[in-house]
Amino acid sequence: MKYTELQESVFEANIALGNTDLVVMTWGNVSGISEDRTVMAIKPSGMSYNEMRPHHMVLVEIDSGKVLEGDIKPSSDTLTHIHLYTSFPTINAIAHTHSVSAVSWAQACRPIPAFGTTHADTFYGPVPVTRPLSEDEVNSAYELNTGLVIAEHFSQNGIDPTAIPAVLVASHGPFTWGADPMKAVENSIVLEEVAKMAMNTLLIEQATKAVPGYLLDKHYFRKHGPGAYYGQG
Numbered sequence: 001m002k003y004t005e006l007q008e009s010v011f012e013a014n015i016a017l018g019n020t021d022l023v024v025m026t027w028g029n030v031s032g033i034s035e036d037r038t039v040m041a042i043k044p045s046g047m048s049y050n051e052m053r054p055h056h057m058v059l060v061e062i063d064s065g066k067v068l069e070g071d072i073k074p075s076s077d078t079l080t081h082i083h084l085y086t087s088f089p090t091i092n093a094i095a096h097t098h099s100v101s102a103v104s105w106a107q108a109c110r111p112i113p114a115f116g117t118t119h120a121d122t123f124y125g126p127v128p129v130t131r132p133l134s135e136d137e138v139n140s141a142y143e144l145n146t147g148l149v150i151a152e153h154f155s156q157n158g159i160d161p162t163a164i165p166a167v168l169v170a171s172h173g174p175f176t177w178g179a180d181p182m183k184a185v186e187n188s189i190v191l192e193e194v195a196k197m198a199m200n201t202l203l204i205e206q207a208t209k210a211v212p213g214y215l216l217d218k219h220y221f222r223k224h225g226p227g228a229y230y231g232q233g
């Protein structure tokens, strides 16, 4: 079958996410989009990590939101994922968790400031938080509207989703993304760590300010873009 490789990579990323301490119960999901951006594979709804196999990754058509085949229900967050893929053409995979520290910032409706180089290595600026969804937006097309407020925040504030591969949905939690499913999971792990560090930083010194632009630039561009020199190339 045509999308076997996509299902395999999405499966492996879901298992990797399930093996972190970011996910309890089945509160997490990863998806990935096909190269031609017509189909995504996403974790099935509420299926335990033990029983999950690659062929359970549900194939959903991006245009229609319809399941391509089989009768397994996709993650309830499917329409959020679809909206992010159509709004952010540079991203190929998405992860969602309810990890404790990132959720804590989301519940406080506060962006995570770039307090240090750990943050700047992955996120080129504060990790933003969306506006709250209105009562109408919650009561109708909730999951689609969740994607909508994310895309709205990035476009209204001129944020490049490649430079900041994460967001906090107000009163809900984090979504991260990346070039492939494993990278989206990695960004969830980094986000949780920087969320924890930022919280501890404020506990020690409430007046802490974000790092200066020159340090943010140094660390971000050491790892990203044409001048990157970190790692083994």
Ligand SMILES: [Zn+2]
Residues within 6 Å of the ligand: 096, 097, 098, 172, 173
């Ligand atoms: Zn959620």
